[in-house]
Amino acid sequence: MQIENSTTHDIAEIFRLYEIATDFQKTKYSVHWPKFELSLIETEIKENRQWKIIINGQVACIWATTFSDPQIWEEKNLDPAIYIHRIATNPDFRGQNLVGIIIKWAKEYAKANGKRFVRLDTVGENEGLIQHYQKFGFDFLGLYELSNTDQLPAHYHHKPVSLFEMQI
Template sequence: MKIQNSTRNDIEEIFRLYKIATDFQKTKFIVHWPEFERSLVETEIAENRQWKIVINGQIACVWAITFSDPQIWEERNNDPAIYIHRIATNPDFRGQNLVQKIVEWSKQYALANHKKFIRLDTVGDNPGLISYYTKCGFDFLGLSKLKNTEGLPAHYDNATVSLFQLGV
């Protein structure tokens, strides 16, 4: 297993995994991911903020990070943190605790970049995801109604989000 930055050559696979994740979300939840802009992923790749887990030469999982997320985290955005977004797992690798591997990687990445927190959010009040992320070590900080979603992906429009944080 290797964790490394995604490259432009991975874009089609990233979008395939997003589609699989979105199709799954549609069967379970009212809110699901929109179709993301290709330019969003291209920018993340260019800025080394799009990541992947590779197992036996295959992309097993992808996610993106940022060091700032003010529209979701508001005043807490001033804290030194990394923010994880859009974890999508290849169905061939489900059940291998890949989110836990992302958490362990994130701890080291956060420390190397002088950050004190790892944060993520999910749209809505989803007891299953709340339980899952707390099992992965995150503290559930509660629900937050977003005030300004201009420029955010469409699933954040008029949304309430569940906030999660892990100290490093």
């Protein structure tokens, strides 16, 4: 197993995994991911913020990171944190604790970059995800109404977000 940055060669697979995740979300939740812009993924790749887990030569999971997330975290964005977005798992690798692997990696990555928190969010009040992230050591900070969503993907518009953080 390896964790490495995604490359432009991974774009088709990234979008395939997003589509699978979105289709799953549609069967379980009222809020699901929109179709993401190619330019967003290209920027993340260029800035080394799009990641992947490789197992036996296959992309098992993807996610994106940033060190700044002001529209979601507002005044808390001033804290030194890494923010994780859009975890999508290849169905062939479900059940292999990949989120736990990402969290372990994120804590080390945060420390190496002088950050004190690992944070993530999910749109809406999804009890299953809340419990899932708490199981990995995240504190659930509650549901928040965002004041400015104009630069965020469509699924953030007019919906509260569940915020999670882990101090390292």
